[in-house]
Amino acid sequence: MSTVEIRGVSKRYGSxxxxxxxxxxxxxxxxxxxxGPSGSGKTTLxxxxxxxxxxxxxxxxxxxxxxxxxxxxxxDIGMVFQNYALFPHMSVSDNIAFGLSVRGIGREEIRARVxxxxxxxxxxxxxxxxxRQLSGGQQQRVALARAVVSRPRVLLLDxxxxxxxxxxxxxxxxxLKQIQRLVGITTVLVTHDQEEALTLSDRIAVFNQGRVIQxxxxxxxxxxxxxxxxxxxxxxxxxxxxxxxxxxxxxxxxVLDDGAAVMASGPSRLAENAAVRLVxxxxxxxxxxxxxxxxxxxxxxxxxxVEQVVFMGSSITYRLNCAGAEVSVYQQNQDPPRAAEGxxxxxxxxxxxxxxxxx
Amino acid sequence: xxxxxxxxxxxxxxxxxxxxxxVVLPITVMxxxxxxxxxxxxxxxxxxxxxxxxTFFTKDFYSFLAWRSIKLGLLVAALCALIGFPAALVxxxxxxxxxxxxxxxxxxxxxxxxxxxxxxxxxxxxxxxGLVDQxxxxxxxxxxxxxxxxxxxxxxxxxxxxxxxxxxLTCYISLQAIDPSLVDAARGLGARDHTIxxxxxxxxxxxxxxxxxxxxxxxxxxxxxEPRILGGRQGITMGTVIEDxxxxxxxxxxxxxxxxxxxxxxxxxxxxxxxLLRARFRLG
Ligand SMILES: Nc1ncnc2c1ncn2[C@@H]1O[C@H](COP(=O)(O)OP(=O)(O)OP(=O)(O)O)[C@@H](O)[C@H]1O
Ligand SMILES: [Mg+2]
Numbered sequence: 001m002s003t004v005e006i007r008g009v010s011k012r013y014g015s016x017x018x019x020x021x022x023x024x025x026x027x028x029x030x031x032x033x034x035x036g037p038s039g040s041g042k043t044t045l046x047x048x049x050x051x052x053x054x055x056x057x058x059x060x061x062x063x064x065x066x067x068x069x070x071x072x073x074x075x076d077i078g079m080v081f082q083n084y085a086l087f088p089h090m091s092v093s094d095n096i097a098f099g100l101s102v103r104g105i106g107r108e109e110i111r112a113r114v115x116x117x118x119x120x121x122x123x124x125x126x127x128x129x130x131x132r133q134l135s136g137g138q139q140q141r142v143a144l145a146r147a148v149v150s151r152p153r154v155l156l157l158d159x160x161x162x163x164x165x166x167x168x169x170x171x172x173x174x175x176l177k178q179i180q181r182l183v184g185i186t187t188v189l190v191t192h193d194q195e196e197a198l199t200l201s202d203r204i205a206v207f208n209q210g211r212v213i214q215x216x217x218x219x220x221x222x223x224x225x226x227x228x229x230x231x232x233x234x235x236x237x238x239x240x241x242x243x244x245x246x247x248x249x250x251x252x253x254x255v256l257d258d259g260a261a262v263m264a265s266g267p268s269r270l271a272e273n274a275a276v277r278l279v280x281x282x283x284x285x286x287x288x289x290x291x292x293x294x295x296x297x298x299x300x301x302x303x304x305x306v307e308q309v310v311f312m313g314s315s316i317t318y319r320l321n322c323a324g325a326e327v328s329v330y331q332q333n334q335d336p337p338r339a340a341e342g343x344x345x346x347x348x349x350x351x352x353x354x355x356x357x358x359x
Numbered sequence: 360x361x362x363x364x365x366x367x368x369x370x371x372x373x374x375x376x377x378x379x380x381x382v383v384l385p386i387t388v389m390x391x392x393x394x395x396x397x398x399x400x401x402x403x404x405x406x407x408x409x410x411x412x413x414t415f416f417t418k419d420f421y422s423f424l425a426w427r428s429i430k431l432g433l434l435v436a437a438l439c440a441l442i443g444f445p446a447a448l449v450x451x452x453x454x455x456x457x458x459x460x461x462x463x464x465x466x467x468x469x470x471x472x473x474x475x476x477x478x479x480x481x482x483x484x485x486x487x488x489g490l491v492d493q494x495x496x497x498x499x500x501x502x503x504x505x506x507x508x509x510x511x512x513x514x515x516x517x518x519x520x521x522x523x524x525x526x527x528l529t530c531y532i533s534l535q536a537i538d539p540s541l542v543d544a545a546r547g548l549g550a551r552d553h554t555i556x557x558x559x560x561x562x563x564x565x566x567x568x569x570x571x572x573x574x575x576x577x578x579x580x581x582x583x584x585e586p587r588i589l590g591g592r593q594g595i596t597m598g599t600v601i602e603d604x605x606x607x608x609x610x611x612x613x614x615x616x617x618x619x620x621x622x623x624x625x626x627x628x629x630x631x632x633x634x635l636l637r638a639r640f641r642l643g
Contacts, residue, residue: 052543073549085544089562098558099548150549 002063002153002186003028004049009058011044011210018044019055020210026154026186031177033197033218034190036207037233042190043082044210046156049188050079062153073102078147078185079156083163084139086131092142093118093127099150117145120179137168144176148183155180155187161196173199194234198222206230223281224266227358231279238285238327240278244270251351254278258323263299264354276356282328284353287318287338288346298348306339320347393615401609411616421600421617425624428597432580435518436526436572442519443526444568448560450527451534452542466527474521478588481517482508485589509591517585522578526571533567534560569636577625581618597621 004026011019018041026032034042047053049060051072060067067075078099087095096117100110118124121141131139140160147155160176161169177200180187191197197204198218205215206229214221214230225231228239242256252264254276262278270276288294294301304322311333318329318339329347331338339345393411397403415421446466450459469477484490487506495505507513537560545555561568583598590596597617604614 050543050547052547072546073551075547076549077547079544079547081540081544083538083540085538085540087541087545087559098545098550102548102550102554146548 003061004154004186004188005059005061006045006049007059007061009045009048009055009060011041011048011053011055017041017210019048022058022210022212024205024212024215026188027202029184029186031180031187031189031200031202033201033204034188034207035192035194035197035204035233036213038192040207041210042192042207043158045207046079046158046188046190049154050077050156051075076150076152077154077156078150078152080140080143080147080158080160082159084131084143086139086142086146088131090130091127092123092129092131092134095131095142096127096146096149099146103150113149117149120148120182121145121175136164137172140164140172141175144179148179148185151183151185153186155183155185157187157189159190159192161191161193169196176200198234206233208233224355225279225357228277228279231355231357236282236328238280238282238325240280240325242276242278244272244274244276247272252356254354254356256323260302260323262302262354263351264356265351266355268356270356277359279355279357280349280353282317283315283330285327285329285347285349287320287329287331288348289338289343291346294346294348297350299351300354301346301348304345304347306341306343306345309339309341320345322347389615390619392611393619395612398609398611405612411612412620414613415617415620421597424595424597424600425621428580428621429624429628431514431518431582431596432576435515435522435579436576438515438519439523439526439575440568440572443523443571444530444564447527447530447534447567451531452539463531466524469520470524474584477521478517478585481513481520481589485513485516508589509593511590511593513589514586514594514596517589518579518582521585522575525574526568529567529571529574530564531567533564537563573629577629580625581621 004024006022006024009019009022010017020041022041022045024032034045036042044053048055049062049067051067051070054068062075062077087098090098093114096114097110100113105113114127115124118127121144123138123141123145126134126138126142131142134142140163144160157176161172164172173196189197189200198221201218203215203217204221206213206221208229214226216224221230222234225234225237228237231237231239240254240256240262242254242262244252245255245261246253247270250265250267252268252270254262254264256262264278286295286298291301302322304320304327306318307321307326308319310317310319312330313333315330315333318331320327320329327347392399394407394409395405396408396410397405399405415425450462450466454462482489485506486492486508487504489506489508492504492506495502507516541559541563542555545559550558581598581601583596583602586594586596587599587602588594601614601617601621604610604617
């Protein structure tokens with residue numbers, strides 16, 4: 001069992017709260033993403049689990065065992081550093097073998113397991129090279145092999161793909177996920193690339209200023225952000241500000257500042273007359289040339305003018321002006337463009353796609 | 360192209376001139392002296408001869424001295440490494456900020472004091488009734504005298520003190536260059552302090568250790584001030600004998616020949632170590 005339980009962990013550096021009462025649980029075999037802006041405490045949490053940082057308060061349990069008093073060399077936690085931290089004076093094989101040899105494992109077994117690890121990361125035949133003689137992606141795979149070869153209870157990845165270019169990064173994301181499934185190890189991935197977190201993680205925690213703002217599955221985080229911060233951080237979001245005019249069960253009518261009415265549907269804690277901020281994802285909106293051609297199930301409709309049409313390849317991004325507010329809409333690149341720059345159009349979306357969020 | 364060539368020429372000429380005047384000329388002159396049968400500027404007419412070199416190989420006394428000087432060089436270099444490396448390790452990996460700067464300054468400070476003064480200061484410390492002796496007797500009044508001035512250990516102490524800063528600085532520089540995340544990585548993989556030292560820190564800082572050892576060994580083999588002042592009758596080394604040829608006996612040709620033999624021995628030792636050094640340096 002390699003569950004990780006983090007309970008009320010805090011860490012201060014001078015006046016900076018690097019971690020502020022963080023509580024999270026990683027299930028056995030789970031791939032957990034830590035996401036957040038720079039300086040939000042992701043690395044500090046990872047280093048606390050690994051043992052390089054001693055939290056001021058709180059406790060961390062791995063497999064049910066409190067690890068505060070367990071020295072680093074007995075924590076049995078694999079870590080991949082942002083810069084890989086490969087030993088430059090050792091061959092690739094010796095790098096991978098390091099963790100096994102310090103545990104006093106026999107020569108023959110080490111050789112076999114290093115061989116397996118090289119196969120796992122598809123680097124057979126590279127064992128005798130020095131790290132310097134490898135490409136960035138290959139070095140990253142050596143670091144991964146070195147971290148998993150001793151079969152640690154938990155694998156910690158601190159922005160492991162940060163240094164790679166976009167193509168290699170996407171390829172490595174797929175490989176990383178495959179390897180993690182294969183080894184079945186509880187994995188924590190730090191990244192500030194939201195797409196990477198969404199693609200790889202079973203669950204995600206979004207950090208800001210040392211706090212967990214929201215944790216959940218990628219779907220929950222993306223489709224039901226609880227705060228404007230999470231909505232904004234996880235992809236693009238259109239914001240509207242208004243007041244709850246009417247509530248009936250899960251149905252809510254909100255009057256925007258400019259007088260237009262918007263419907264929202266879904267559980268909410270908001271009372272009538274409360275000020276509210278709404279989020280609508282750009283891909284949930286449609287553009288129609290006339291009011292008559294709005295899809296019938298779209299309860300919300302606003303008039304807008306097109307300011308910019310950006311061709312993105314698989315999709316088209318429209319930047320619109322909607323009663324003074326800027327709104328983005330993504331459309332699949334299937335139909336001919338529905339509007340030209342400067343044209344008057346209607347934007348519309350379903351009531352369930354209106355997400356009320358906290359400020 | 361031509362203009363660039365000219366400006367490089369103009370920029371390097373002063374350096375070459377300086378090297379010629381300060382290094383090549385004196386050494387060439389000395390090399391010439393080493394083949395003379397009598398001192399230059401003397402009354403006796405001088406002719407060219409190999410006798411001075413032959414002296415070294417015919418008289419056991421000289422090869423004994425050369426061996427003694429080399430052993431002294433090895434001992435001092437080893438002691439400097441033994442003391443200097445841990446000191447550099449503490450400076451680079453345990454301390455930071457104000458304390459590190461203050462201690463580094465203390466390490467460099469001896470460089471700025473006059474070598475002669477430094478060595479004479481040691482005579483105050485090491486002689487009978489000196490500082491060490493008095494301190495020991497303050498605690499253990501019945502102990503025998505522990506003045507070790509004019510002994511081999513006194514020479515070693517003086518030399519280690521003189522050359523320790525080189526060792527600390529070269530080790531410090533190469534230890535500084537080690538990425539701290541390598542140490543974290545090793546620890547995370549299950550290594551304990553002694554394993555990290557042996558398998559990560561030592562190999563990666565080896566260049567600093569090697570350069571420090573060379574910077575210590577080479578001058579110690581030819582040193583004459585410390586042996587003379589601190590060694591007394593024990594203080595006869597290759598360095599002091601050579602110095603005597605110039606300042607006391609006025610046998611410049613023999614002094615010059617012995618210098619070149621010593622230089623040859625040192626270069627031969629370094630050449631023997633070269634393959635080993637090169638292999639270790641390349642890992643960088
Ligand atoms: N050793 C330290 N000394 C002082 N402050 C620190 C130290 N380590 C981290 N901090 C501070 O703690 C906060 C959190 O840092 P942390 O490295 O955990 O951020 P992060 O989320 O990993 O950021 P990034 O995405 O840039 O890597 C930052 O404000 C940082 O300046
Ligand atoms: Mg970080």
